[in-house]
Amino acid sequence: MHELLKEQCYRANMKLPALDLVIYTFGNVSVVDRENGIFAIKPSGVPYNDLQVDDMVILDFDNNILEGKMRPSSDTKTHAYLYETWETIGSISHTHSTYSVAWAQAQMDIPIFGTTHADHLTSDIPCTPPMRDELIEGDYEHNTGIQIMECFKDRQLDPAEVEMVLIGNHGPFTWGANAEKAVYNSKVLEELAKMAYLTVQINGKAPRLKDALINKHYQRKHGTGSYYGQK
Amino acid sequence: MHELLKEQCYRANMKLPALDLVIYTFGNVSVVDRENGIFAIKPSGVPYNDLQVDDMVILDFDNNILEGKMRPSSDTKTHAYLYETWETIGSISHTHSTYSVAWAQAQMDIPIFGTTHADHLTSDIPCTPPMRDELIEGDYEHNTGIQIMECFKDRQLDPAEVEMVLIGNHGPFTWGANAEKAVYNSKVLEELAKMAYLTVQINGKAPRLKDALINKHYQRKHGTGSYYGQK
Amino acid sequence: MHELLKEQCYRANMKLPALDLVIYTFGNVSVVDRENGIFAIKPSGVPYNDLQVDDMVILDFDNNILEGKMRPSSDTKTHAYLYETWETIGSISHTHSTYSVAWAQAQMDIPIFGTTHADHLTSDIPCTPPMRDELIEGDYEHNTGIQIMECFKDRQLDPAEVEMVLIGNHGPFTWGANAEKAVYNSKVLEELAKMAYLTVQINGKAPRLKDALINKHYQRKHGTGSYYGQK
């Protein structure tokens, strides 16, 4: 059962070490099956080298395990909450990639400095503020999902456009219509994080990208009259 | 038709990921055929792993597609403008390499700090100023070509000597007599960008290379009495 | 004799260059056999490419060579002292990995900035103060062991929880229940060192991770009710 979903999930997870986004057991990718209201996710604490397709765990959005012999990722409840809340997303990727984590640890948004950034989203990459202690001590991973959702609500961001977030002091979560896009966003975020890091080191007063360029680059790739990519 | 041109263009494009200058679909290389007034360029938004020789698109300098089933790079008009304006160049390479983009996002020229730089050009590597909004909202990619040309005119730079530029907030364009040289310049620019980055981090008051060394290194490689390389 | 111990030691040492933690002859890993009160360690100054299983040297905790034709690592006495003092550790790994060495040379603890750090330990990563001259000029490597032990005693750190230390101006030592864990800790330390480096460059006032997050992440992985990893 669910072989295709597990296979997609497995392949997406294996891309994380291949793209230098994780070491050892860090990180996890999940893929949702909207029709059946279930998702597959990496088992917790298993090194990528040892991972097998059948190790993927199948859960519903209430975090009940439907299939799989292993414990799911400790971040599973964050994934479940996001799938339930944001009905357009098809896959979620969480890494501890170095430059993204550094911005999260600095508790700062990644400013939009250039067109590489605007090719993907029009706003700064949001970094959630520190969570309140009672939420950390409570249902932490579920509350992390709430924290992401509230951050997007407060800033009026659309998860269909801004497919990435930094959890303050933790690291990045990205998502997308499918597994390939979610992992792509993890890699692109890391690249944007490194570019922005170098930019502020060179020029501490580097200005934000001007609106006309933000709009031009985002629209030529994602707008109704887009001409980037193939039809 | 144009098999050789497409083959050259394909091979040059495939060097960009091999040289760690791009990820995914970022960047594009074009190669010109001066005799026929046409050029080949990478199709837009195609991952390098999926690229085929026959995917290359053939256009004239007015951006008419002469051959190819795919949409050309969204930056095509910049290439066309430069080929039309600068008759000595044979190939153009555009990447989003990390250190070069960082200088572009910092909106700063890359200062000439050392002989590695002077082995290739005698001036700072120019960074174009932000484009005016009406030009961005107009024929943006064509105007990017004009922006590069005007930057070189204002600074009295010769594109036959200075084969690289940073588009402010965007990234690098390089060129050369042929595809190999254009891509070589992309790689060298990235190396110069990283060296200059580290230099200003170590010594914020590092002086520009003295003129005698600039001239010595440039002339020993490119001057009439050059003795670098083979005859 | 001691073939298994030598084999474990050899394999652990060979991971150091594979994980980009050492170049040439830098670094060394040892593995202890508690039952027999002996340990195996890399021979001194032998390049990893030339290393053979039989080159591993077997010693007791008084640094007597019991087996092996080669001189043991010049850091052997530090290993012996730690095995004798801390009876729970099964292996020690010493590298000159770049970011860890940089913090050691800066003579600064690595602050706990994020959950990647708290997944592994709840305190800053300690950096020992400079050793007094008479101790350097005396039994230096033995005294390095004492220095580590005293640092942990002064700060009331438990080597079973904090499995890593920076020797001021020298570099990192890590340990663990077995060879795999000791080397794992060397790699994780290097990653934490790089993340913390980038964090302070982005935000010189980045705050220490709040206690609730430190406890949550450490406990979910190592506490009595842990739910990270497999049972």
Place this chain on the structure above:
Amino acid sequence: MHELLKEQCYRANMKLPALDLVIYTFGNVSVVDRENGIFAIKPSGVPYNDLQVDDMVILDFDNNILEGKMRPSSDTKTHAYLYETWETIGSISHTHSTYSVAWAQAQMDIPIFGTTHADHLTSDIPCTPPMRDELIEGDYEHNTGIQIMECFKDRQLDPAEVEMVLIGNHGPFTWGANAEKAVYNSKVLEELAKMAYLTVQINGKAPRLKDALINKHYQRKHGTGSYYGQK
């Protein structure tokens, strides 16, 4: 003739790209035959991928070409001068490795911050001051050799102990008893340059390594009572 010398020289040159110390045609290694008063060096401007054993050029210390069809490295006179002046050295390696070049461009010595440095030399790594214009415009590469020699004389450094130097605004030269050691020193210098770079970024007031540690580490590896490495 001189096949062995050319073979040694070829193999040493090929290590430079393998060790990530050069790209394209940057850098060059030479190896001396003291008995015959000749040396082999890389031909000028030839990419490493295209290099053949027979391309190596054989010269005497007056820069007369004795064998070889290609022009020797443009830096040949610097090599010749150093071989003539320092009779103990057997090979010279010149790279444009990134962190070493950055310190050279910053016109600063690399301070001795840690034991990795003291394992190899007891002083800061010297950076020569800018050359006077008339020397640059004269016999530049020969004068570069003089510049290195005078820097060592002024600072009372012994080239048998300090086997590396930064040419201000240019880059590193290293040497050693043989080709393997000269290239080893290029790689170690690059590692020391990166470690020192990171150290000053973390702690702008990081102190120089104390004398007792400098002496201990250098002597345990190179002193009369050394116990590092095999007998």
